[in-house]
Amino acid sequence: MATAGLRDSDRDTAGYFIGECSVTQSCEPCMKNNVSKTSTVFCKDCDEFLCNACKNPHTVYKAGKHDIVKCQDSKSLPAGVDMKGLEICQEHGMEIYFFCHDHSKLCCSKCVLTHRKCDRLDEIAKAFEQKRPNLQAVKQSLIKFQSEADAIIEDCKHAESGLNDSIAKISSETDAMRDLLKKLHEDAKQKLLSEAKQFQTLEVRGIGNKLDETYNVKEEINKEVSMCCSVLDRGTPTQKYIYAMKIKEKLNTIESNLNKQHSINSSSSMTVSFPREITTLLEMGNNFIKLNCDGNKTGIL
Structure with missing residues (x-):
């Protein structure tokens, strides 16, 4: 079932998560359950924002090492970069928030109208969690x-x-x-x-x-x-x-x-x-x- 029918509040939260990571961030595991909770820490190894409640299960049940830092320590968090227009939809001139797996296409809010019947349409944050791109390999x-x-x-x-x-x-x-x-x-x-x-x-x-x-x-x-x-x-x-x-x-x-x-x-x-x-x-x-x-x-x- 496609997830194109997202509530405006969820869409805003996603945009807030992507576009303003240097300000207040939501806990990513909570967002998956449609719960908006402010994150307090950031796992640098998993590249994931967590609240206090999700921090311990994350370190215990998720495999791998976990370098946990406080969100207040801004020097330790990933800083936003100038994407030089890559985050803007070339067709509609709007910021990209979604990814259509069926067509392997990045979508803005207008593109979503075209892809609303697609079976797999996710927010960027969710798509990132499901399949994190291996940017180290790209590098x-x-x-x-x-x-x-x-x-x-x-x-x-x-x-x-x-x-x-x-x-x-x-x-x-x-x-x-x-x-x-x-x-x-x-x-x-x-x-x-x-x-x-x-x-x-x-x-x-x-x-x-x-x-x-x-x-x-x-x-x-x-x-x-x-x-x-x-x-x-x-x-x-x-x-x-x-x-x-x-x-x-x-x-x-x-x-x-x-x-x-x-x-x-x-x-x-x-x-x-x-x-x-x-x-x-x-x-x-x-x-x-x-x-x-x-x-x-x-x-x-």
């Missing part, structure tokens, strides 16, 4: 969640700091790679120029020898041209015949020497080539460096 859960939140915050700060450090490290590593490539390029260049100069020296020496030999052959040719012209212009028939016979051997020698110099190849230029790996790297442009991160180990961003 431990909150402390655990607080610790987890702190850990997440610490992880975020660590991740953010790590990202900042990574930026500096990436810059340092790429600069180091640039310096290494620059040094490698400079060393390769100096080696290449050294080889080129050595080749040039050998080629110039060969060109000089070829030039000298050719000049000698040309000087000999010039002599024979002069002699041939003289014989043709002023020589006797006998001289012409003798010269014609003699020059055959000379011509063979001159031709042989010229052919020999023709056969000697002389380089007039040098070029440089790069391995395919270098050209492939250049073709990649600024994508030749990859950024690796936790969620993208191999992809290029």
Whole structure:
């Protein structure tokens, strides 16, 4: 049977019990019997207000330890707290006094009108007595969640700091790679120029020898041209015949020497080539460096 039809006096008493615990409190066991009796003591372990008559049965028949203090000792009693609006019904803007077990809903006096046919509708004080919430467990859960939140915050700060450090490290590593490539390029260049100069020296020496030999052959040719012209212009028939016979051997020698110099190849230029790996790297442009991160180990961003 629902208890929604509570008398106004009982409702006031309940509200008085909940909202003004720092003033006069009613004995909770007496309230269960619809008796209004002012409490004189408070059991801190059971969180319950008691009158003098109920104090002894409470300590004798109720299991557990009982830390009993006088209600006048206000420092020992639980103080009211600012609930920050939690005690107000969000639907009607009125203070909450009841709990509907059927719908697991906290109710104000207006909500009671909607839940008056529910089988289990109790005052907050009665609902609290029937099933006291384990706020210590709630507190431990909150402390655990607080610790987890702190850990997440610490992880975020660590991740953010790590990202900042990574930026500096990436810059340092790429600069180091640039310096290494620059040094490698400079060393390769100096080696290449050294080889080129050595080749040039050998080629110039060969060109000089070829030039000298050719000049000698040309000087000999010039002599024979002069002699041939003289014989043709002023020589006797006998001289012409003798010269014609003699020059055959000379011509063979001159031709042989010229052919020999023709056969000697002389380089007039040098070029440089790069391995395919270098050209492939250049073709990649600024994508030749990859950024690796936790969620993208191999992809290029």
